[in-house]
Amino acid sequence: MIAGVVGATGLVGREMAATLGRLLPGRIDRFLPFASDGSAGRTVEFEGRRVAVLPFDPGSIPEGAWMLGATSAAVASEWVPEALRRGAVVIDNSSRYRMDPGVPLVVPEVNPHAIPAGCRLVANPNCSTIQLVAVLAPLLDLAGVEWVAVSTYQSVSGAGGPALDELEAQQKGRSPLPREGWFHENILTSIGQDGGGVWCEEETKLMNETAKILGRGFPVFAACARVPVRVGHVESVTVRFESCVDAGAAARRLESAPGVAVSAAGAPPVSVAGTDEVVAGRLRNHPSDGRILQLWITADNVRKGAALNAVQILRLMAGDAVR
Numbered sequence: 001m002i003a004g005v006v007g008a009t010g011l012v013g014r015e016m017a018a019t020l021g022r023l024l025p026g027r028i029d030r031f032l033p034f035a036s037d038g039s040a041g042r043t044v045e046f047e048g049r050r051v052a053v054l055p056f057d058p059g060s061i062p063e064g065a066w067m068l069g070a071t072s073a074a075v076a077s078e079w080v081p082e083a084l085r086r087g088a089v090v091i092d093n094s095s096r097y098r099m100d101p102g103v104p105l106v107v108p109e110v111n112p113h114a115i116p117a118g119c120r121l122v123a124n125p126n127c128s129t130i131q132l133v134a135v136l137a138p139l140l141d142l143a144g145v146e147w148v149a150v151s152t153y154q155s156v157s158g159a160g161g162p163a164l165d166e167l168e169a170q171q172k173g174r175s176p177l178p179r180e181g182w183f184h185e186n187i188l189t190s191i192g193q194d195g196g197g198v199w200c201e202e203e204t205k206l207m208n209e210t211a212k213i214l215g216r217g218f219p220v221f222a223a224c225a226r227v228p229v230r231v232g233h234v235e236s237v238t239v240r241f242e243s244c245v246d247a248g249a250a251a252r253r254l255e256s257a258p259g260v261a262v263s264a265a266g267a268p269p270v271s272v273a274g275t276d277e278v279v280a281g282r283l284r285n286h287p288s289d290g291r292i293l294q295l296w297i298t299a300d301n302v303r304k305g306a307a308l309n310a311v312q313i314l315r316l317m318a319g320d321a322v323r
């Protein structure tokens with residue numbers, strides 16, 4: 001099997017290389033790590049060895065290659081159509097194709113059947129969406145949902161490698177004029193462009209992508225914030241069901257859900273960094289309304305929120321080829 005990562009030097013791209021090796025050990029005969037021209041001469045780690053980063057020319061993508069995208073949406077617009085023309089299969093992690101009605105948006109534990117036979121382009125959802133739907137989907141088995149309210153506390157790694165470098169510089173007092181944002185000892189109460197509207201970009205992604213993946217019409221009300229944490233997104237989630245759902249029954253349902261772990265005390269970001277699971281914690285009902293359930297959801301945004309989910313999609317699509 002030939003597999004490649006476009007954006008292999010970034011936070012998500014490096015994790016994709018590591019995850020390909022971890023989930024498909026010895027199965028990739030040729031690994032193609034692409035990045036921008038600025039990364040000429042660099043290497044990335046793959047299956048215990050250093051592999052030279054290749055200058056990126058979409059015209060050099062071989063037919064039948066499995067290409068994971070870890071670039072911005074603007075860069076994805078440039079290379080994904082050419083990769084598809086050349087007969088590659090693409091799983092893109094940027095926001096470029098997520099809301100395209102013809103492109104499946106997939107979390108393998110939730111909607112694997114959204115990928116039709118012969119499909120060659122699948123979009124990986126936003127990090128905050130993946131951990132939310134991994135927990136909401138099993139809860140939908142218990143009762144209908146009237147609405148969901150989610151407040152996010154998102155780590156700086158979610159904004160990419162340069163933002164993490166900037167956080168470190170700010171912590172050392174070396175970044176008087178931040179380009180990515182003032183993260184240190186701060187909370188940024190919107191993430192991404194607001195497009196002139198009332199919702200910031202991250203909130204719009206979370207609401208629209210959740211509806212597309214779950215295929216349900218209930219409203220999701222999102223409020224997104226960036227907090228000065230390196231890795232791991234936390235979400236405070238309130239679900240109003242159509243009938244009473246006991247918190248204990250909800251916890252038991254989540255304990256049997258794939259990719260989800262339950263923690264009575266909840267999980268801080270430091271405890272999930274470098275792990276695969278989405279952790280649901282502190283489930284409790286409203287004291288006077290058993291239809292309202294509150295819980296916390298935590299996950300490693302670079303792993304399950306990005307790289308791991310993309311490699312799981314690859315395995316799903318490759319089917320027998322990887323078994």
Ligand SMILES: NC(=O)c1ccc[n+]([C@@H]2O[C@H](COP(=O)([O-])OP(=O)(O)OC[C@H]3O[C@@H](n4cnc5c(N)ncnc54)[C@H](OP(=O)(O)O)[C@@H]3O)[C@@H](O)[C@H]2O)c1
Pocket residue numbers: 006007008009010011012013034035036037038039056069070071072073075093094095125126127157158159160161162301302305306
């Ligand atoms: N970080 C997360 O937690 C997370 C979660 C979900 C989704 N995402 C999405 O995943 C994508 C990557 O995020 P990231 O955090 O890994 O960003 P990042 O650390 O900034 O990495 C960006 C990557 O894109 C490469 N790149 C830039 N311009 C390029 C070009 N013209 N041709 C080829 N490669 C180019 C960069 O290469 P150079 O090193 O050569 O510049 C780098 O490898 C983004 O769309 C992001 O929104 C990120």
